[in-house]
Amino acid sequence: MSTDTVRDARLLPDRRQPYYLDNAEREMRRRGLYDIPIVDCDSHCYETVCLPEIVAYIENPNVRRSFEFNSPLIIEPGLISGNMGDRTVGGRLHAGGAVSGDEEVYPLGEGGEMHPVAATTLRSMDAMAIDYSILFPTPMLNLGLNPDLKVREELTWAFNRWLVEDVVSADPRLLAMPLLPIHEPEQCLRTIRAFAGRPGVVGFMITCLQYEPLHRNRYMRVFAELNERGLPVAFHSAPNWRERPFTVLDSFLGVHALGFPFYAMIQLTNVVLTGMPERFPNIRWIFMEAGQAWVPFLIARLDNEYKQRSSEAPLLKRLPSEYIRDMYFTTQPFESHERAEDTRAMFDMMNGGRSLLYASDYPHQDFDTPASIWDQPRFTEEERKAVLGGNALELFGLPMPKLGEPAVSS
Amino acid sequence: MSDGAAPGSALQRYRVCPVDDVPEGGGVLVDLGGREVGVFKHQGELHAYDNRCLHQGGPVCSGEVLGVTRLELDAGGEVVREYLDDSDRRLICPWHGWEYDLVTGELAHDRRFRLRRFEVTVEDGIVYVDA
């Protein structure tokens, strides 16, 4: 090669790309994914970066003062509820683009007039060819661990207002499922009545990580209200290293692997065995951020137990597996088996072509781009499209999005 | 996931930087006419890889370069210490942490797969990459 053909390379400072998801945009184009509808049923914001905005919506003056007076260092672990474990594996994972020394793991985009959380979310959606995104919190997923019930109730209300009124209202592609402070049924009813039907609200969410026995009579009013409105209810999971059985584990790897499905399994088992789908046939049940591998396990396990002890679940008219196959599950983290045929078997066992809803979990460190589904070698094109968007468009009654290249290019 | 096959089309030579600007045990990320390539130095040897992870296409060359984590056990199976073995360095994708052997580009958990490699040469103290 002669030297006269040599060109100069352009050096990227600090080995960093201008934007953390630059490669995602390239990968989505390569697959033609801007031309199919994609709904991200579980994405996140780091709501505490906007804490003063949320705190302004807290109604109880003393709870509000606690949040106004204390520094963020105290607030997150002390007043919201800290959740143990280094998500970044000692900085190996650059969640949301953060590297060592960055103050925020969540760089807020320049939104101009638009709310910065909305602008940042839209930018990541554009990079991943996502047309709609349902936004959930991050630290507030752990509010169910907070023993201060007043804070739980107040902060949930304030977060919901902020999310629906300030963030999601910025763009019709942004959606919300407000949190239900399930320990307080009256407040849940107030929440449903206040937010159902508002622009962008597509259902409600209950965190898996809480200790209320949801089958008790006191909670039935809440589910009856959701049933009457035919609204989806999502159970969103999270791990908890402080939970007694997890305290024996050596690393966050084990806690992360087991924690998400553990709490989802408990909630789903209780929903099914106490006959909630029979009591409230109009509710669509969604289980979020627990992967899929646990679902075939639970199908076999609950059916087997039910056949031996059906008198303990007298409301059931069908096998537990039949109720489970009518439910919905978000994909992230999509657990591909080493052998593609095993992934296919998992998909079939849980009726995946109908029940799976794509989720990115962005900007969390274990996010999945739509490639996680599109690249599955044993799924048909029709199935991939259903999982990436078709199922969610139908479930949430969303209008067909405008397809093609991103409006706001990253 | 695809194998890091050798490039087939005609190659262009790019002038990257003085060899001393590539830090030992680390690297630089360069744009070569629209393709991003990471150039890394390990024990004085240079290695260049496509900035595209085999998992979901993440920017692997933006990731941390660290010695592989090892546990030293005594004869009784008890842990003596945990350490980073700098003689065996890994390039770690910042999206989801998949680890690659810095010297071969092989995926550490399945060595049948490796990152796409590019030829690196040094002439008169300047690093060149053919891509």
Ligand code: FES
């Ligand atoms: S894209 Fe590199 S680890 Fe997932």
